[in-house]
Amino acid sequence: MYEPRPEHKFTFGLWTVGNVGRDPFGDAVRERLDPVYVVHKLAELGVYGVNLHDEDLIPRGTPPAERDRIVHRFKKALEETGLKVPMVTANLFSDPAFKDGALTSPDPWVRAYALRKSLETMDLGAELGAEIYVVWPGREGAEVEATGKVRKVWGWMREALDFMAAYAEDQGYPYRFALEPKPNEPRGDIYFATVGSFLAFIQTLARPERFGLNPEFAHETMSGLNFVHAVAQVLEAGKLFHIDLNDQRMNRFDQDLRFGSENLKAAFFLVDLLEHSGYEGPRHFDAHALRTEDEEGVWAFAKGCMRTYLILKERAQAFREDPEVRDLLAAYYREDPEAVAYLGPYSRERAEALKRAEFPLEAMRKRGYDLERLDQLVVEYLLGVRG
Ligand code: GLT
Ligand code: MN
Ligand code: MN
Numbered sequence: 001m002y003e004p005r006p007e008h009k010f011t012f013g014l015w016t017v018g019n020v021g022r023d024p025f026g027d028a029v030r031e032r033l034d035p036v037y038v039v040h041k042l043a044e045l046g047v048y049g050v051n052l053h054d055e056d057l058i059p060r061g062t063p064p065a066e067r068d069r070i071v072h073r074f075k076k077a078l079e080e081t082g083l084k085v086p087m088v089t090a091n092l093f094s095d096p097a098f099k100d101g102a103l104t105s106p107d108p109w110v111r112a113y114a115l116r117k118s119l120e121t122m123d124l125g126a127e128l129g130a131e132i133y134v135v136w137p138g139r140e141g142a143e144v145e146a147t148g149k150v151r152k153v154w155g156w157m158r159e160a161l162d163f164m165a166a167y168a169e170d171q172g173y174p175y176r177f178a179l180e181p182k183p184n185e186p187r188g189d190i191y192f193a194t195v196g197s198f199l200a201f202i203q204t205l206a207r208p209e210r211f212g213l214n215p216e217f218a219h220e221t222m223s224g225l226n227f228v229h230a231v232a233q234v235l236e237a238g239k240l241f242h243i244d245l246n247d248q249r250m251n252r253f254d255q256d257l258r259f260g261s262e263n264l265k266a267a268f269f270l271v272d273l274l275e276h277s278g279y280e281g282p283r284h285f286d287a288h289a290l291r292t293e294d295e296e297g298v299w300a301f302a303k304g305c306m307r308t309y310l311i312l313k314e315r316a317q318a319f320r321e322d323p324e325v326r327d328l329l330a331a332y333y334r335e336d337p338e339a340v341a342y343l344g345p346y347s348r349e350r351a352e353a354l355k356r357a358e359f360p361l362e363a364m365r366k367r368g369y370d371l372e373r374l375d376q377l378v379v380e381y382l383l384g385v386r387g
Helices: 035-044 064-081 108-128 153-171 195-202 217-221 227-236 264-275 295-321 323-332 348-356 361-366 371-383
Strands: 010-013 049-053 087-089 132-135 176-179 211-213 283-285
Touching: 010 295, 035 049, 035 064, 064 108, 087 108, 108 132, 108 153, 132 153, 153 176, 153 195, 176 195, 195 211, 195 227, 217 227, 217 264, 227 264, 264 295, 264 371, 283 295, 295 323, 295 371, 323 371
Parallel strands: 010 049, 010 283, 049 087, 087 132, 132 176, 176 211
Antiparallel strands: none
């Protein structure tokens, strides 16, 4: 019942299960895994697809003939396993050249280099069948405000994204661009900090229909925001192009923990939301095993992400079908036709009727919403003692 299958659309990045456990204070604790090996392992676990940065597959500086050999070998593994590559992204953060920004570097050579790298990654992704292109502006930020760069970065970013979308159009690539916000880390402050900031920015682009969001659980959560609310807004805007699932404690560095391992209630409502949203894209786990783990721990981590997702899906379904929950919700949303008539689109008549309306103020003020009972039921479903 909780066995992952390709139709669940679970995906992992090469950099997630391939994470070697390096942190700012400590060296790698695991060996780099061969991407072909990762493809076979993920397929065995019932995963749908594998995502990658250009450099996860093709190390920086690889000569063209070697590049083609790597891609050929990787494609063969995809064919053998049936695994897809739904999403690709350019690594615009590791190269020291990007230390003060990539697409928003003050140095036009760096901006041009980042743009070229993005186009090459789009070519690579097209070869692998990817249709989603993620842009994570990890280095597009600052520690020093005195440069005044904050006035210029929006224009640079717009120009780069418009260039990339036009290139996709020109090449006949099907890409939809999924922009991924994060408040900080690796920069002191990243310009595109939250879901809201990217949602607004998209509307200023030349081809807004090509652009959407790649929200990440950890990234909204680290600044204390409500990820479920953020995703709901993205869905409402028709902009959920991709999603990064993981877990995170508030006000900490980017932990990228196993999905559902910290904020179980938020994970429950996220799955509840996603599964009823009509979103059909990949469920990507952008997380990695703890640094304490060896390779076995990595696969336990990957299985855990998917298993927890499927358990939460079943729990949320059962919760929604519980007659007591249904009754509570029916009472919560009780619609009094007399009140409803005052609402809706503006008309002069409606405004006048509203001004004449007599409100049952005492009842309105006295009403209890029965949310303690409703929330306790959530807890009982999560604890597995009900449903
Ligand atoms: C990096 C980052 C992630 C992004 C990836 C895409 S790489 O691990 O922390 O949130 O999704 O570039
Ligand atoms: Mn991410
Ligand atoms: Mn993250």
